[in-house]
Amino acid sequence: MSRVAVIGAGTMGHALALVFALGGHQVRLTDSNEATLARAQGLMEKALATLVEGGEAPADWTSGHLAQSVTRHPSLAEAVDGAELIVEAIIETPEAKRALFAQLDALAPADAIIASNTSHLDVFPLIPAARQARALIAHWYTPPYLVDLVDVIPGPQCEPAVFEGVMQTLRDMGKQPLGLKKFVPGYVANRIQAAIGLEVQHLLDEGVATAPEIDAAIIHGLALRLPILGVFAKADFTGLALSQAILSNKSYAPPPVRGRSDTLDTLVAEGRTGVLAGAGYYDWPQDPATLFEARDRRLIALKQAMREIGTMAGLERGT
Numbered sequence: 001m002s003r004v005a006v007i008g009a010g011t012m013g014h015a016l017a018l019v020f021a022l023g024g025h026q027v028r029l030t031d032s033n034e035a036t037l038a039r040a041q042g043l044m045e046k047a048l049a050t051l052v053e054g055g056e057a058p059a060d061w062t063s064g065h066l067a068q069s070v071t072r073h074p075s076l077a078e079a080v081d082g083a084e085l086i087v088e089a090i091i092e093t094p095e096a097k098r099a100l101f102a103q104l105d106a107l108a109p110a111d112a113i114i115a116s117n118t119s120h121l122d123v124f125p126l127i128p129a130a131r132q133a134r135a136l137i138a139h140w141y142t143p144p145y146l147v148d149l150v151d152v153i154p155g156p157q158c159e160p161a162v163f164e165g166v167m168q169t170l171r172d173m174g175k176q177p178l179g180l181k182k183f184v185p186g187y188v189a190n191r192i193q194a195a196i197g198l199e200v201q202h203l204l205d206e207g208v209a210t211a212p213e214i215d216a217a218i219i220h221g222l223a224l225r226l227p228i229l230g231v232f233a234k235a236d237f238t239g240l241a242l243s244q245a246i247l248s249n250k251s252y253a254p255p256p257v258r259g260r261s262d263t264l265d266t267l268v269a270e271g272r273t274g275v276l277a278g279a280g281y282y283d284w285p286q287d288p289a290t291l292f293e294a295r296d297r298r299l300i301a302l303k304q305a306m307r308e309i310g311t312m313a314g315l316e317r318g319t
């Protein structure tokens with residue numbers, strides 16, 4: 001695979017274009033919003049510079065090199081012309097995705113693989129029949145140029161060779177693809193994250209703790225052990241009798257699934273939608289590019305430290 005089209009140049013799309021370019025592919029990037037497509041160039045350049053500086057991308061990757069590897073195309077037809085792999089990273093609504101897949105069916109090469117980055121949607125019923133044999137989900141985590149996990153889920157009619165080919169392409173790019181047998185909303189890591197999301201939102205809405213306090217509990221308590229142990233090895237170190245005792249404590253119940261949160265609804269209504277808006281749970285007065293860079297620098301340092309430290313893998317054997 002060498003010619004990749006990335007559809008959608010938002011939070012994920014611009015970063016995915018960079019990832020595939022760094023992985024040795026020739027990328028065409030498009031977005032239905034011209035301003036977003038224009039903004040993508042600066043975001044990619046900034047992220048690339050941070051990666052180069054941190055030693056996570058080759059030193060000869062200049063913005064000129066990037067401009068040769070990723071070209072931007074307002075026209076969808078031009079973006080997918082000759083594409084071998086099409087990475088779908090547009091907004092997460094079934095209507096928008098269904099409309100795009102219909103357009104792709106008309107415009108894309110017949111043998112192009114369609115890989116959706118959907119977070120939660122079962123996109124397969126939205127994909128035209130003629131494209132089913134070469135359709136799958138490849139779900140990334142942000143920022144995908146630093147987070148290595150990619151969930152890969154074959155569509156119900158996806159040819160095994162297509163699935164295996166994408167898995168191998170991702171491995172060749174230095175990623176950690178996790179192949180699942182079938183679609184389940186949220187895959188593995190996002191399901192766990194969703195459970196955490198329910199709990200922290202509940203604690204916040206009930207006034208048990210503030211957002212900074214909950215983050216402090218995560219950062220200084222939960223997070224330290226996870227990178228080297230995961231959850232099952234951590235349980236082994238804690239002792240499984242404690243796991244039994246915790247499970248048997250029926251006074252603890254996960255929060256009810258309400259489908260919404262008072263705090264979250266208020267923040268969004270106030271326009272506090274996150275870093276790109278300058279505020280969310282916290283105020284973020286600096287410009288987003290500076291904030292992304294600050295996050296990326298810290299992630300690079302952590303990733304390099306984790307590489308050096310290593311996990312407990314190799315000392316255990318999975319059952």
Ligand SMILES: NC(=O)c1ccc[n+]([C@@H]2O[C@H](COP(=O)([O-])OP(=O)(O)OC[C@H]3O[C@@H](n4cnc5c(N)ncnc54)[C@H](O)[C@@H]3O)[C@@H](O)[C@H]2O)c1
Pocket residue numbers: 007008009010011012013030031032033036088089090091092096100117118119120139140141142
């Ligand atoms: N943000 C994340 O952390 C994250 C992580 C993993 C997966 N995802 C998934 O990736 C996808 C994109 O998410 P995002 O956060 O980048 O969203 P985003 O809103 O930042 O970007 C989506 C982009 O798609 C464009 N778009 C909409 N319809 C289009 C069309 N028909 N053709 C071309 N472009 C179109 C929009 O203009 C927008 O720029 C979603 O399916 C989301 O669930 C997001």
